[in-house]
Amino acid sequence: GEDVEQSLFLSVREGDSSVINCTYTDSSSTYLYWYKQEPGAGLQLLTYIFSNMDMKQDQRLTVLLNKKDKHLSLRIADTQTGDSAIYFCAETGNTPLVFGKGTRLSVIA
Amino acid sequence: DTEVTQTPKHLVMGMTNKKSLKCEQHMGHRAMYWYKQKAKKPPELMFVYSYEKLSINESVPSRFSPECPNSSLLNLHLHALQPEDSALYLCASSQVHLSGNTIYFGEGSWLTVV
Numbered sequence: 001g002e003d004v005e006q007s008l009f010l011s012v013r014e015g016d017s018s019v020i021n022c023t024y025t026d027s028s029s030t031y032l033y034w035y036k037q038e039p040g041a042g043l044q045l046l047t048y049i050f051s052n053m054d055m056k057q058d059q060r061l062t063v064l065l066n067k068k069d070k071h072l073s074l075r076i077a078d079t080q081t082g083d084s085a086i087y088f089c090a091e092t093g094n095t096p097l098v099f100g101k102g103t104r105l106s107v108i109a
Numbered sequence: 110d111t112e113v114t115q116t117p118k119h120l121v122m123g124m125t126n127k128k129s130l131k132c133e134q135h136m137g138h139r140a141m142y143w144y145k146q147k148a149k150k151p152p153e154l155m156f157v158y159s160y161e162k163l164s165i166n167e168s169v170p171s172r173f174s175p176e177c178p179n180s181s182l183l184n185l186h187l188h189a190l191q192p193e194d195s196a197l198y199l200c201a202s203s204q205v206h207l208s209g210n211t212i213y214f215g216e217g218s219w220l221t222v223v
Binding site for chain 2: 042
């Protein structure tokens with residue numbers, strides 16, 4: 001079946017940039033998403049990108065998509081302590097939403 | 110407004126109890142979803158309702174019974190649950206159930222089965 005892979009942990013210093021990476025296998029993926037989950041909370045949609053785009057920027061967030069390599073990344077500029085959370089990459093193509101295992105971002109003050 | 114509201118936020122129930130989780134959205138979405146999330150894991154799809162009809166059941170045990178009374182409401186009825194069913198239950202909605210329709214999640218209901 002379709003698979004989405006992410007590294008499990010990332011630690012950055014406050015003020016630095018964070019880059020969270022994701023790879024997926026579904027060549028029919030049409031939309032790719034980043035969700036943020038803070039402790040004890042639900043999933044917050046951060047941003048998404050359509051598969052015919054290669055970049056999307058939204059304030060501190062930059063999403064890069066390399067469709068050839070099936071690689072997606074989320075860059076958070078000027079990372080703050082409030083950005084500490086689990087970030088899930090997800091894709092949808094011909095199947096319902098498929099999630100990666102999530103990357104736990106820790107921000108060190 | 111992209112809000113999906115879930116109640117209760119926390120629920121503790123015994124294995125012989127019957128309880129329900131409720132979900133509401135007023136975005137005019139015609140697809141609604143139940144997901145289950147265990148600690149340190151991604152959400153797993155349980156059910157999809159499309160235009161108030163059940164369209165996907167991911168082989169969920171019958172002790173979980175979904176219901177969609179109207180296009181804004183989604184319930185999950187719980188009966189004879191097991192301790193391993195303790196998890197965060199997330200409701201979500203999208204405009205329709207098609208690829209590319211963004212799915213919005215609620216804050217979840219934390220369920221503990223004792």
